Amino acid sequence: MVQKASVISRRIKETLIKNIFAVFALFSIVMLGLIVFFLFREGLPIFRVVSVTDFLFGPFWYPTYDPPEYGIGPLIVGSVVVTILSSLIAVPLGVLSAIYISEIAPPRLKEVLKAIIELLAGLPSVVLGFFGMVILAPWLQETFDIATGLNILNASIMLALMAIPTISSLSEDALYAVPRDFKEASYALGATRYETITRVTFTAALSGISTAVILGMARAIGETMVVLMVAGGAAALPGSIFDSVRPMPASIAAEMGEAPFGGDHYHALFATGIVLFFITLAFNLVADYISNRFKEVGSGTL
Amino acid sequence: MKNQPIITTKNVNFYYGAFQALTDITMDFERNRVTALIGPSGCGKSTLLRLLNRMNDLIDQTRVEGEVLFEGRNIYEPDVDPVEIRKRIGMVFQKPNPFPKSIYNNITYAPRLAGIKSKESLDALVEDSLKQAVLWDEVKDILGRSAMTLSGGQQQRLCIARALAMKPDVLLMDEPTSALDPISTAKIEELVDELKESYTIIIVTHNMQQAARVSEYTGFFYLGKLIEFGLTEKIFTNPDIKQTEDYITGRFG
Numbered sequence A: 001m002v003q004k005a006s007v008i009s010r011r012i013k014e015t016l017i018k019n020i021f022a023v024f025a026l027f028s029i030v031m032l033g034l035i036v037f038f039l040f041r042e043g044l045p046i047f048r049v050v051s052v053t054d055f056l057f058g059p060f061w062y063p064t065y066d067p068p069e070y071g072i073g074p075l076i077v078g079s080v081v082v083t084i085l086s087s088l089i090a091v092p093l094g095v096l097s098a099i100y101i102s103e104i105a106p107p108r109l110k111e112v113l114k115a116i117i118e119l120l121a122g123l124p125s126v127v128l129g130f131f132g133m134v135i136l137a138p139w140l141q142e143t144f145d146i147a148t149g150l151n152i153l154n155a156s157i158m159l160a161l162m163a164i165p166t167i168s169s170l171s172e173d174a175l176y177a178v179p180r181d182f183k184e185a186s187y188a189l190g191a192t193r194y195e196t197i198t199r200v201t202f203t204a205a206l207s208g209i210s211t212a213v214i215l216g217m218a219r220a221i222g223e224t225m226v227v228l229m230v231a232g233g234a235a236a237l238p239g240s241i242f243d244s245v246r247p248m249p250a251s252i253a254a255e256m257g258e259a260p261f262g263g264d265h266y267h268a269l270f271a272t273g274i275v276l277f278f279i280t281l282a283f284n285l286v287a288d289y290i291s292n293r294f295k296e297v298g299s300g301t302l
Numbered sequence B: 001m002k003n004q005p006i007i008t009t010k011n012v013n014f015y016y017g018a019f020q021a022l023t024d025i026t027m028d029f030e031r032n033r034v035t036a037l038i039g040p041s042g043c044g045k046s047t048l049l050r051l052l053n054r055m056n057d058l059i060d061q062t063r064v065e066g067e068v069l070f071e072g073r074n075i076y077e078p079d080v081d082p083v084e085i086r087k088r089i090g091m092v093f094q095k096p097n098p099f100p101k102s103i104y105n106n107i108t109y110a111p112r113l114a115g116i117k118s119k120e121s122l123d124a125l126v127e128d129s130l131k132q133a134v135l136w137d138e139v140k141d142i143l144g145r146s147a148m149t150l151s152g153g154q155q156q157r158l159c160i161a162r163a164l165a166m167k168p169d170v171l172l173m174d175e176p177t178s179a180l181d182p183i184s185t186a187k188i189e190e191l192v193d194e195l196k197e198s199y200t201i202i203i204v205t206h207n208m209q210q211a212a213r214v215s216e217y218t219g220f221f222y223l224g225k226l227i228e229f230g231l232t233e234k235i236f237t238n239p240d241i242k243q244t245e246d247y248i249t250g251r252f253g
């Protein structure tokens, strides 16, 4: 009798716990769903004013002119250019530092370096933006003798600083996960440490490193504060890396306050948000795909 | 008939940090012979094996005393490059550890690093090594496939083939069949028998029958010491030391 009662009470408890978790999970999914729904509801109306192609590829972003032009081409180009340039800086630095930390550095230095990278990851983006504005911008301006230090190069460097911790720590996890057996096999065949790192450890970790790179880039493309502060803000197609640009997140953040609620400009900014959402989504899907694909075939035939 | 020793250890002590794993090991490994190392778990067999191709260098805070002579030269002299030693003394591990690359690239990995570039030489090397390791017939049509898709026994033979592709003088095998089924084990034992024509083999095993079947010499270790070393036949039929006899007959403990 006693036993039966306790079984029943345990069942009730388990059902209860299960349901509580389900409610929490459901809650976050519903919230996300609402955000996406809201994004589309506020963004889509702009396409009554401008066609999708004109919106995406239009070269002029003059939302406050009369008549206004809603082409986010320059904004997309700004985002893409800044993201690519920052990747060119962040990927080698992030991956090489991961290799150094996980494979080469003596144990004590390793701890120090990891701490520094974590510190970098913990820096609020507004602090980085501040640094870019007051220190890097004047320096760039003087060194290259240009009109303004608030430009693509500055934004790319700052975004790279933001992406490096992501790339480095995720790559390091991937390298760390490479079984010791592979490395031993390589050394036992008479490979040097350099050969082992480049041809065995690195290639075995390649899927994880690719994921790290993509997630780092996704972070750079969605980052707002830094580009708002140091990219210069010119909504025009850039001619060189010393030109100012206005990446999508900066545009949204800068203009949302002034755009009349419910107006075309307002809808256009939300539509820009939709584009950004899809780009980031694509990055994450690609990252997922790569890490799954390589997992299944055991890193296959690299 | 005694062959020339290819490797000789002289009064070797080995330490992991403060822990002494091997004490005063002196032994000769004869050329083109199979020497088996036996003994209870933790007695230092793997440690000794890894000492012979300087794999222990990869572990922090290890220390070697005494001499390990390979063809008369102490491989622990400061001017000896461990990479060169490992090219000439190959190793097969307890757990099959092919690279996550294609079968072909597993075999050509080390030869390529050693500078062999021509496609014909590499192709020939792949075929020869796989034939020597009795794996060729099973994989000749799937050389481009990932080695990870092979069975455990096939993977282990691939690892042997991979080691053979460097044409080493000595092959160190650390319990190469402990993860394998009886059929794969029998194949690898046959293989050892054939390979000794051209290689010197040192094999660690927990399987007494295996030691008796494949080796000419056997060394019995206990707690980091070489208790008895001699012809396998003698060790298994008429050992000098009681501990050896107890271990071999399973009365150890």
Ligand SMILES: Nc1ncnc2c1ncn2[C@@H]1O[C@H](COP(=O)(O)OP(=O)(O)OP(=O)(O)O)[C@@H](O)[C@H]1O
Binding pocket: B016, B019, B021, B039, B040, B041, B042, B043, B044, B045, B046, B047, B048, B059
């Ligand atoms: N990396 C290491 N660091 C510290 N001690 C170690 C290390 N590797 C082995 N040892 C110790 O050295 C001793 C010998 O180990 P070894 O691996 O050589 O034994 P073994 O005879 O190969 O055993 P088994 O038959 O289980 O493989 C053991 O006491 C072990 O705990």
Ligand SMILES: [Mg+2]
Binding pocket: B045, B046, B047, B174
């Ligand atoms: Mg062992």
